Amino acid sequence: MSAEISGVGRGLFTHSSSTGSYLTSFTSGGTTYNVFAIGWMGGSAPVNTPGTPVPPALWLAIIGCLALFGYALWSRRRSARQC
Secondary structure, three states: OEEEEOOOEEEEEEEOOOOOOOOEEEEEOOEEEEEOEEEEOOOOOOOOOOOOOOOOHHHHHHHHHHHHHHHHHHHHHHHHHHO
16 A cells, blocks of 8 residues: 655555454563554655755744844843842
């Protein structure tokens, strides 16, 4: 079975052929897990697909300046309360 996944590509799925049976099972932390299906993708996945948003450097700079400004105000207010 396969499906087209937006921004990723073609995803393939292997699943159990009958109800009540599972592909495999494993135990972790005292709990047993039964695996009924596995999703996978053949080949190598693209590093950056066209649909993947990448924030521009300008926005990162603006966010950094706002964080620095907020920290400066917070530390100034904090030192004023200690006096």
